[in-house]
Amino acid sequence: MTIVGLTGGIGSGKTTVAKIFEELGVPVYNSDNRAKSLMQESPELVKSIKDLLGEEAYLNGVLNRAYISQQVFNNKELLEALNAIVHPAVRQNFIGWAKEQKSGYVIQEAAIIFEIGSQDFYDCIILVTAPEETRIERVVQRDSDNTVEGIKARMKNQWDDAKKIEASNYIIQNENIEQTKVQVLDVHRDILNKI
Missing domain, CATH: 3.40.50.300 (P-loop containing nucleotide triphosphate hydrolases)
Incomplete structure (x- = not known):
């Protein structure tokens, strides 16, 4: 493949x-969309994100994208830390998805x-x-x-x-x-x- x-x-x-x-x-696998889903659905990711960015990262159990963007886009270290949490989860999800595809x-x-x-x-x-x-x-x-x-x-x-x-x-x-x-x-x- x-x-x-x-x-x-x-x-x-x-x-x-x-x-x-x-x-x-x-x-086509859309990494941004899958990352948002995983950040919402994966208990491990939710915990890691809250540990990094605080409880405000989720409002009533829903990913608070506006708050997260505000925190990370002007703070390179925080952005890198968030990426280090999210990207390995997305990579694993992509690999599983790719194995299921039947195309060249x-x-x-x-x-x-x-x-x-x-x-x-x-x-x-x-x-x-x-x-x-x-x-x-x-x-x-x-x-x-x-x-x-x-x-x-x-x-x-x-x-x-x-x-x-x-x-x-x-x-x-x-x-x-x-x-x-x-x-x-x-x-x-x-x-x-x-x-």
């Missing part, structure tokens, strides 16, 4: 690109592949890029709770695109949906040819 990492900065359009791959029949390759969509040093886990990596202004605009439209300052703070915790481009096997420029679809199809064919 070939394992492909799909990454890109906040607002780059990873999820849009992932949906196009799904339309081509490629199984699977994709793990994950925002911070490079930032957590997990690039060597993948057979190849696809990077989704878009101009910074476009990315900020997309995030604000997607979630009106986000401020431009908050989005920029999150961007500072991610590698810049120039650094990620050097370490990626494929680059998809996600500005025009029709052009993005063509690029995804090209990448898909290339990966299938190499399997």
